[in-house]
Amino acid sequence: MDLQLKSRRALVTGSSSGIGEAIARMLAEEGAAVVVHGRNRERAEKVAADIGAAGVAIGDLSTDAAAAAVDAEARVALGGSVEILINNAGGSSTGNTSKTPIEITADDFVSNYHANMLAAVRLCRLAVPAMIAAKFGRVINVSSAVAVQPNNMGADYSGAKSALNNYTVSLAGSLKGVGVTVNTLSPGIIMVDGLLRFGRQKFGDPEMSFEEVSNRFAAEKVFEMPPVGRLGLPRELALVACMLASPLSGFVTGANYRVDGGQVRSLN
Secondary structure (H helix, E strand, O other): OOOOOOOOEEEEOOOOOHHHHHHHHHHHHOOOEEEEEEOOHHHHHHHHHHHOOOEEEEOOOOOHHHHHHHHHHHHHHHOOOOOEEEEOOOOOOOOOOOOOOOOOOHHHHHHHHHHHHHHHHHHHHHHHHHHHHHOOEEEEEEOOHHHOOOOOOOHHHHHHHHHHHHHHHHHHHHOOOOOEEEEEEEEOOEOOHHHHHHHHHHHOOOOOOHHHHHHHHHHOOOOOOOOOOOOEOHHHHHHHHHHHHOHHHOOOOOOEEEEOOOOOOOOO
């Protein structure tokens, strides 16, 4: 199927590795002009060269000024405004995945809110007005399964992702009849590079593949596996992201697309 993404202008934040890289790669494969974003120029430029991207935008998104600089660099590389915005940058900014809510400080909550919620807000404020003017735009906010099914640990991260889900619905509802859709993509446990390195180290084999590490994780119950019995792959999220980015998805907005292997057992 032709997703009609050829020559569409896309910015994928946090795309110098992991899920963001997979999304940027698949958008480029579909013919979109893609800007790779990250904080490390060398890594971002390596990915950009590998996928044939339009360019890179470097910087964090922790302030309005920093986000504006990233948006400006992306516009120059794309030769126009952003039509497809993938807000993927984030992750736990504090590493509190093993801390209880009582152990996590208020500053930790603020840090994760900036990294996972306000970074998306800043870029939406910059990109969406031009989408409205053009009567076409796609915003995809990458959230997490823990936004709707939180763990006992990492409440600062899951809380920020819950706020991002809420923001997605509010923004989508405010953009009536303007051709701009806003949706959330919620991964479960995905075999990103960090998990691959962890698995290779844990199992003592530096050559193990993604699939082999995932199978060992399942066999040794390192993680609680979702109903599909394995961890997800970044490309599987990219497939859904490209579908939501397509002009063919104009009737889909304000939705939360879970790509979690059945990890979340609730209706939402």
